[in-house]
Amino acid sequence: MSGPVDQAVAAAFRDSWGQIVATLIGATGDWDLAEESAQDAFTAAMGTWPRRGVPDRPGAWLMSVARNRATDVLRRRALGAAKVREVAVDSREENVEFAGSENIEDEEAVSGVYDDRLRLIFTCCHPALSLEGQVALTLRTLIGLTTAEIARAFLVPEPTMAQRLVRAKRKIRNAGIPFRVPPAPLLAQRTTAVLGVLYLLFNEGYSATSGADLVRSGLSAEALRLARMLSTMMPEDCEVTGLLALMLLHDARRGTRLDGAGDLVTLEEQDRTRWDSGEITEAILILKEAMQLGRPGPYQVQAAIIACHATAEDEAHTDWRQIAALYDRLAELAPSPVVELNRAVAIAMASGPAAGLAIVESIVAAKTLSGYPLLPATRADLLRRMHRLDEAAVHYREALSLATNDGERRFLTRRLRETTTGR
């Protein structure tokens, strides 16, 4: 097979897989049939395109082959004439529509196509499914990763992942989880659930060490694609935009977050010249537009915090007052002990270490972050800056005893040495 055709198939897969699966689930209600028919269509493309050339509209070609496969299978199964008729009629309408709208940007055609993918993502991320099931199902149906690839990305044996997918699909059918975009009263809450799954996916990929596993780090790119898709389909939802901006801002710094030894480099110490300015510019533009609508949420605020760092020339020029104010806002919108700890750090930078230490000590007293190494590490760091070195050493040692990886241990050992020898 020739290179350009391979590329065309790969591009069509990226652009059309989720759309084909979503449309067929919508038409047949049969998730396995939808996946198998989509798979068959791509197999047919690999056989036909090298001989007859890539069709003008690969997505439409694939959709029509997949529809025909689904109709054939349903007919063979003799599942009842009604269902076959329904798919066949849809298929005709689709062909008419394809023939009539040469322009793919045709607004109606696009919104009609997008609707099914939006239904699909809300169904995949239904809170009655296990979180693991939601993640796996999203990757399988919307992105088209194989069971083996998803298993590899989540470091579980393939049969375990296969079982997870079967279980999730079975529950959708048996428990009557509807294939739809939730109605208005449920929409905000369910959108939050979808965004949670996308951010989890992104972070799974982001935390993968570079080069360790390409499939795993590829998850970030897939999460970004899904967030883009979602923001196109739900432009009025500011949190969708907020999450997209947040992902872009993280992604822009991807290459600088680990040093040569694979240790984490803190935001302040990252090489800013190597940040992706294109992604940062885009993120800030869409974030500004979203925030002007005046419906703030945790993702927008988190993105705004990273944006403050991303737009500062260097650490010294960072607007810590603004960052501290944003953490105050985040603590109101999405209170958690970890947010509180970050707020303490920002306030220490804006108003001096004593103000930060007071917050850290209240978190210690509340015992909500016991066993979290960054809590004593932050406490030690603030004490060090206040020249209370003996106390700082005590808490660096505590942090060392809790550290979970070598990178953390190396960092803390270095700081402890500075504290005990630097007086």
Added chain:
Amino acid sequence: MRYLLMICDDESDGRGPLELVRAPEHIAWIDYLDHRGITLLDGVRLRPSIDATKVQSRNGETLVSDGPFIETKEQIGGFALIECDNLDDAIDVAAKHPFAAHGVVEVRPVWDE
């Protein structure tokens, strides 16, 4: 679809069926079902788990013992069998059941074939 709502709590609410059907929050729940067009097919209030009997058959022998199936804090205090379109509707109704505010409602689809 039909769903069984298993209404569970720590048995702190000791009211019987007659008291419950007259309680304003339960009347409001029934009204809500009506308003949503969701049918309540059946429902009962159960006696507390202290009155439960566990029965097993092993090798032709019947084993009878005192107590509920599982020792947990939440016990099934009653059930409601409803008919509605999909899981989201069942979740909505379950969330509005008065016991959901202090206990747990488990929603189980009926195995229809």
